[in-house]
Amino acid sequence: MPYLGFEPTFGEYPSQIFAGTATGPNGSKTAFTMDYAPSNSASILVTLAGVKQMTNAYSVDGTTLTMTAAPAADDPSGSNSMEVIFLGLRADTIQPDETLGTDAIMRYNGNTISENITVAAAQNAMSAGPITIADTYIVTVNGNWSIV
Secondary structure, eight states, X not given: OOOSSSOOSOSSOOEEEEOHHHHXXXXXXXXXXXXXXXXXXXXXXXXXXXXXXXGGGEEXXXXXXXXXXXXOOOOTTOTTOEEEEEOSOBGGGOOOOOEETTTTOEEOOOSEEOSOEEEOTTOXXXXXXXXXXXXXXXXXXXXXXXEO
């Protein structure tokens, strides 16, 4: 299946459970260490005792999940456990914003091609110039390439 940007990090959504008295909520603990570093708080789902939490109820910084309020203490059976479901967006896969202007009216691109590129017969490509093709690299145009 084709993707715009990076393919999903995970084939299925892994989760991490914080349960019991050792790793689960204890009534005063607000910081929990996750197995993965999501890109932002919207890249995970957090549930407490099976109830989904709003993204403003927590924040992420690397592998640290910080709850805005300490969740109630879990019991040994894990009935008040916390689960984090990773949605496949890692911090290191976020593409930089390459648009300019408040309405994203402009976009910028590099000016040196440092890889072999083929524009297929049924494709159109566009670059803003000037464009330099680095030594040993080839641009094959079977479709259309416009440089403005």
